[in-house]
Amino acid sequence: xxxxxxxxxxxxxxxxxxxxxxxxxxxxxxxxxxxxxxxxxxxxxxxxxxxxxxxxxxxxxxxxxxxxxxxxxxxxxxxxxxxxxxxxxxxxxxxxxxxxxxxxxxxxxxxxxxxxxxxxxxxxxxxxxxxxxxxxxxxxxxxxxxxxxxxxxxxxxxxxxxxxxxxxxxxxxxxxxxxxxxxxxxxxxxxxxxxxxxxxxxxxxxxxxxxxxxxxxxxxxxxxxxxxxxxxxxxxxxxxxxxxxxxxxxxxxxxxxxxxxxxxxxxxxxxxxxxxxxxxxxxxxxxxxxxxxxxxxxxxxxxxxxxxxxxxxxxxxxxxxxxxxxxxxxxxxxxxxx
Ligand code: DTR
Numbered sequence: 001x002x003x004x005x006x007x008x009x010x011x012x013x014x015x016x017x018x019x020x021x022x023x024x025x026x027x028x029x030x031x032x033x034x035x036x037x038x039x040x041x042x043x044x045x046x047x048x049x050x051x052x053x054x055x056x057x058x059x060x061x062x063x064x065x066x067x068x069x070x071x072x073x074x075x076x077x078x079x080x081x082x083x084x085x086x087x088x089x090x091x092x093x094x095x096x097x098x099x100x101x102x103x104x105x106x107x108x109x110x111x112x113x114x115x116x117x118x119x120x121x122x123x124x125x126x127x128x129x130x131x132x133x134x135x136x137x138x139x140x141x142x143x144x145x146x147x148x149x150x151x152x153x154x155x156x157x158x159x160x161x162x163x164x165x166x167x168x169x170x171x172x173x174x175x176x177x178x179x180x181x182x183x184x185x186x187x188x189x190x191x192x193x194x195x196x197x198x199x200x201x202x203x204x205x206x207x208x209x210x211x212x213x214x215x216x217x218x219x220x221x222x223x224x225x226x227x228x229x230x231x232x233x234x235x236x237x238x239x240x241x242x243x244x245x246x247x248x249x250x251x252x253x254x255x256x257x258x259x260x261x262x263x264x265x266x267x268x269x270x271x272x273x274x275x276x277x278x279x280x281x282x283x284x285x286x287x288x289x290x291x292x293x294x295x296x297x298x299x300x301x302x303x304x305x306x307x308x309x310x311x312x313x314x315x316x317x318x319x320x321x322x323x324x325x326x327x328x329x330x331x332x333x334x335x336x337x338x
């Protein structure tokens with residue numbers, strides 16, 4: 001009897017030991033390309049805290065902001081090959097790779113980050129496009145609608161004449177049509193390009209006025225309501241398969257919530273950032289006329305058509321994706337009042 005008890009307790013101890021060894025091994029690395037202060041990294045730290053809390057510490061997340069593990073352009077490959085378990089990608093930095101979800105980068109006048117982020121998440125859930133088949137998608141969100149930040153004033157569209165402005169994705173093409181010269185590069189290379197004078201400004205959301213201190217160099221801001229940039233947080237498939245089922249569930253359940261959290265965070269933060277820039281650097285903000293906004297809108301039409309053609313080439317039902325996206329946009333505008 002004694003022997004039996006001894007054997008049983010020895011095997012119980014072994015089970016416990018194995019279980020804790022398995023748990024202790026679950027540390028996920030999470031790579032991000034821009035600096036720690038910026039919104040893609042703020043959402044990363046929020047996600048880390050939620051995951052560690054909801055798994056009672058069974059899953060730990062080690063974060064690498066500022067391109068310390070993977071940069072903007074090698075993020076996708078780095079996650080696919082397991083250099084990082086998780087990574088954050090900006091889809092417009094990979095032209096042609098995401099034909100379905102790049103719809104979110106089209107000029108359809110998203111009114112807020114929350115609306116655009118929730119729309120993107122639902123659209124992804126509905127279509128689950130092939131383009132993400134090599135990774136697990138943990139969440140999706142967008143930046144806020146994009147505006148011009150420049151070293152010299154852009155009071156009217158005519159002032160753009162030949163001006164080199166940093167952008168990416170669909171905005172590059174719209175800028176060209178507006179008479180500016182779009183220069184494509186990831187956000188993480190922009191501070192140097194502005195310093196060196198390679199570009200005279202950029203087109204992005206106003207969070208960067210504060211988070212990159214761009215307000216110091218770009219004292220003039222023009223409201224253009226250009227497209228949002230879509231982002232995805234992706235995970236290596238083998239790393240995902242190694243996670244226990246209950247941890248996978250925690251991550252799955254967080255997907256939509258994280259998308260909404262990030263949308264709300266950025267909507268609030270762009271207001272703070274602009275107010276801060278006005279106060280600290282006395283930046284000037286210019287509004288365009290209704291006719292100029294109509295002109296920008298008209299310039300977006302060929303882009304939507306070009307996207308349709310590309311999507312059809314990738315065997316996607318472009319019209320269905322587009323009409324679902326617009327319906328979701330309207331739904332979330334009504335629901336959130338934003
Ligand atoms: N302008 C987009 C998205 C973006 C907006 N704020 C940040 C901060 C850090 C990185 C990217 C972004 C872009 O350039 O990707």
